[in-house]
Amino acid sequence: MIHLFEPWSIGNLTLENRIIIPPMCQYSAQDGKMSDWHRIHIGSMLTSGAGLFIIEATGVSPEGRISPYCVGLWSDETQQAMADVLRSVRQYSSMPIAIQLAHAGRKASTYEPWKAQEKGERLIPQSDPLSWQPIAPSAIPFLPDDPAPTAMTIEDIHQTTQAFVNSAKRSEAIGINGIELHMAHGYLVHEFLSPLSNHRQDSYGGSLENRMRFALEIYKAVYDAVQIPVWVRISATDWVDKGWNLDEAIILCKALKALGCPAIHVSTAGLSPQQKIPAGPGFQVSFAHEIRKQAAIPTIAVGLISEPETAEAILASGQADAVAIGRSILANPHWPWVAAQRLNRKITTVPQYWRGKRN
Known part of the structure; x- marks a missing residue:
């Protein structure tokens, strides 16, 4: 048996194989609206032969974007732009499409990363009309010299939860097949989870139960609002002493499972510049394995998985139920074709490319 090309289901969504294309920001939207670049990018991904494509981190509000050029889904205009792109690319592919809903x-x-590299600075100056004031659980900046974010009020928390729900409903309305809630990589929900960024003294801070409250409220509200499957991406550790860790992540995953969550997409890091990451091929897979085993929930493994044989070994050994191939599929959008050839399996491809397929 070759596990990589076996069908897999996330809730009621059945995938042809276990290759997931994870969310990868393109920084190419205009006022949150998808552009022609997204037709090129998503069209390329949908002809890859993977089992599922997940749209990049999508802001549930304008201030929830990472950059001014990130995709959003908070208005009729952003919804229409995304619907138009999906309508055009879906003419040529039946691959399921999910979306990652997020708040930065x-x-x-x-x-955007290439401009940050060019300018030598990450944040847009507050004097620039393109900038805005970030919000967070506590007024603690990501870097010590960054301007402090605004600490969220209870009303802000409730409004943000509703923003996730609104974007989820918009996702379902345009025919998206699944929703991934972004609770990883140091963005808003992860900031509530980690004691390094959450110093609140109310019911959303302090104890683990309180720090998980926002994440669980968002999950339940979104899950109850739509009929399509809803799962979660988490960072299983901050890689920082006294930060968010695997033991706490397992408790969160058990709580999410109890609410109906069908799978966890397991990553790590992103919350603190103090993180010390032992990066290497498959370096995050052990976290997916532990969560799968101890929380008894299916997992998607990610992290510098580049070779088909490595991906197959992860699944065959029971460390995860699916694998996410990100950077390698950007480098070679037909990575699943290569995997199928090397593992002696067949894969669905578009007829326009049959001449290039070797199986």
Whole structure:
């Protein structure tokens, strides 16, 4: 048996294989609206032969974007732009499409990566009309010299939860097949989870139960609002002493499972510049394995997985139920074709490309 090309289901969504294309920001939207670049990018991903494509981190509000050029889904205009792109690319592919709904929290209002590299600075100056004031659980900046974010009020928390619900309903209305809630990589929900960024003294801070409250409220509200499957991406550890850790992540995943969550997409890090990451091929897979085992919930593994044989070994050994291939699929959008060839399996491809397929 070759596990990588076995069908897999997330809730009631059945995938042809276990290759997931994870959310990858493109920084190419205009006022939150998808552009022609997204037709190129998503069209390329949908002809890859993967089992599922997940749209990049999508802001549930304007201030929830990472940069001014990130995709959003908070208005009729952003919804229509996304619907138009999906309508055009879906003519040529039946691959399921999910979306990652997100709020950047204190890591918002930044330049797109290539401009940040060019300018030598990450944050857009507050004097620039493109910038905005980030919000967070506590007024603690990501870097010590960054301007402090605004600490959220209870009303802000409730409004943000509703923003996730509104975006989820818009997602379902345009035919998206699944929703991933972004609770990883140092963005807003992760900021509530970690004691490094959450110093609140109310019911949303302090104890683990309180720090998980926002995440669980968002999950339940979104889950109850739509009929399509809703799962979660988490960072299983901050890689910082006294930060968010695997033991706490397992407790969160058990609570999410109890609310109906069908799977966890397991990543790590992103919350603190103090993180010390032992990066290498498959370096995050052990976290997916532990969560799968101890929380008894299916997992998607991610983290520098580049070779088909490595991906197959992860599944065959029971460390995860699916694998996410990000950077490698940007480098080679037909990575699943290569995997199928090397593992001697067949894969669905578009007829326009049949001449290039070797199985």
